[in-house]
Amino acid sequence: MTSDSLGGIDTSLAFSISWDFPPKASKNRGMDRGRDTVDERMECVRGKRLELLGKSQEELKAFCDGMGEPVYRAGQIYHWLYAEREFAVERWSNLPAALREKLKRETSITLPEVRQRYVSSDGSVRYLFGLPAQEEKSLKKPAAVEAVFMPSEGRQTICISTQAGCAVDCQFCLTAQLGLIRNLTAGEMVAQVLMPLKEMEERAGSGQIENGEKAPASESGRYMEEPTGLAARTNVVLMGQGEPLLNFEKVMGALRILLDAEGVGLSPKHVTLSTSGIVPGIERLGREEVRPKLAISLNASCDEQRDLLMPINKKYPLKALMEACRNYPLRNWEHLTFEYVMLGGVNDAPEDARRVVRLLGPLTRVKVNLIPWNPGELPYKESSAEAIEEFRRILVEKGVPAFVRYSRGRDVMAACGQLALKEVQGTPLRIVV
Numbered sequence: 327m328t329s330d331s332l333g334g335i336d337t338s339l340a341f342s343i344s345w346d347f348p349p350k351a352s353k354n355r356g357m358d359r360g361r362d363t364v365d366e367r368m369e370c371v372r373g374k375r376l377e378l379l380g381k382s383q384e385e386l387k388a389f390c391d392g393m394g395e396p397v398y399r400a401g402q403i404y405h406w407l408y409a410e411r412e413f414a415v416e417r418w419s420n421l422p423a424a425l426r427e428k429l430k431r432e433t434s435i436t437l438p439e440v441r442q443r444y445v446s447s448d449g450s451v452r453y454l455f456g457l458p459a460q461e462e463k464s465l466k467k468p469a470a471v472e473a474v475f476m477p478s479e480g481r482q483t484i485c486i487s488t489q490a491g492c493a494v495d496c497q498f499c500l501t502a503q504l505g506l507i508r509n510l511t512a513g514e515m516v517a518q519v520l521m522p523l524k525e526m527e528e529r530a531g532s533g534q535i536e537n538g539e540k541a542p543a544s545e546s547g548r549y550m551e552e553p554t555g556l557a558a559r560t561n562v563v564l565m566g567q568g569e570p571l572l573n574f575e576k577v578m579g580a581l582r583i584l585l586d587a588e589g590v591g592l593s594p595k596h597v598t599l600s601t602s603g604i605v606p607g608i609e610r611l612g613r614e615e616v617r618p619k620l621a622i623s624l625n626a627s628c629d630e631q632r633d634l635l636m637p638i639n640k641k642y643p644l645k646a647l648m649e650a651c652r653n654y655p656l657r658n659w660e661h662l663t664f665e666y667v668m669l670g671g672v673n674d675a676p677e678d679a680r681r682v683v684r685l686l687g688p689l690t691r692v693k694v695n696l697i698p699w700n701p702g703e704l705p706y707k708e709s710s711a712e713a714i715e716e717f718r719r720i721l722v723e724k725g726v727p728a729f730v731r732y733s734r735g736r737d738v739m740a741a742c743g744q745l746a747l748k749e750v751q752g753t754p755l756r757i758v759v
């Protein structure tokens with residue numbers, strides 16, 4: 327159990343026992359379609375404990391079916407995990423006591439360990455999560471990642487990591503110095519959302535949030551009846567450690583739970599995936615039925631500059647990236663966001679702004695977030711306020727909407743990962759809300 331002044335979350339909920347009887351034959355014919363692929367992922371039926379966190383409804387149905395339980399139990403488990411954020415199986419009151427006992431014996435709910443938690447003067451809370459090694463061969467290493475909870479008027483935004491470390495090697499990014507440690511599982515990503523939300527609810531419940539009055543209804547109605555202390559709207563941004571499109575399957579597994587009305591229940595309008603420009607991943611994301619908004623980390627105005635700042639540009643140069651952006655199937659409410667970290671004397675000249683206009687001109691429905699650089703370990707300096715304003719003015723005058731976005735949580739280094747720097751030699755977060 328990890329607990330501190332903010333009120334802790336019980337992280338000791340991993341129940342350990344082997345699955346010691348064979349799965350029963352399917353009684354649910356409707357479930358049989360697609361079972362092979364589900365079973366491949368269902369370690370429970372092969373003699374290991376099943377990790378529940380991160381499982382889809384389909385996977386939980388296969389699990390219940392294999393236990394000889396009615397498949398509607400899967401919906402109940404799914405609801406407790408993701409909609410209620412209740413990780414103590416004994417409190418799953420609509421499940422029979424015998425099934426709860428069985429789940430406690432034979433499954434796990436493994437929450438990340440909260441290794442450190444820093445609270446900023448602006449209310450942001452920065453978490454350093456410890457993640458245990460996973461069974462899967464490629465996930466054998468334990469890891470540490472960051473997530474940041476940022477409250478603001480009427481909403482809270484949670485920035486999560488999708489990989490521990492990163493292989494992409496952007497020169498302005500401390501995570502790059504770690505290299506890729508390992509991918510995160512869907513459950514490890516979903517937990518980074520669920521744990522801060524649950525913690526803030528507990529704080530409100532214990533009176534630690536002064537204005538913890540009954541929250542208004544969210545779009546999904548989720549908070550209508552709950553005195554949660556949370557704002558009505560939750561945003562999630564995939565902008566922590568890692569390149570989400572290089573961990574595509576697991577990121578999509580997490581997103582399907584986050585965006586499912588029966589799961590965490592977030593609106594796709596409130597979830598943003600940020601990529602360094604992995605062109606095949608952008609194309610693949612565009613074909614997904616359920617997907618978040620897309621942001622492209624641009625940070626340069628020409629290939630020569632971007633090759634230096636983001637070597638991934640040599641593989642997916644601006645021409646290919648812009649073509650993928652042009653072909654990206656935007657929904658009618660959606661626009662593409664381009665993030666542009668302003669590096670003094672590097673990419674912040676008026677000529678850079680004019681080149682960005684030319685790059686983005688052929689695209690419809692775009693906006694640019696200009697992000698002032700946070701000085702730190704790396705050899706870059708801030709752009710002057712005048713340079714940033716001039717850059718923004720040029721974009722706006724040419725019809726490209728542009729906004730200056732300051733990082734949150736600067737005093738606890740939530741914007742550039744220096745907490746983790748002590749622990750794991752560097753993890754920046756580009757948190758812009």
Ligand code: SF4
Binds near residue numbers: 492568
């Ligand atoms: Fe990886 Fe993002 Fe850092 Fe680039 S900016 S190295 S993609 S974490």
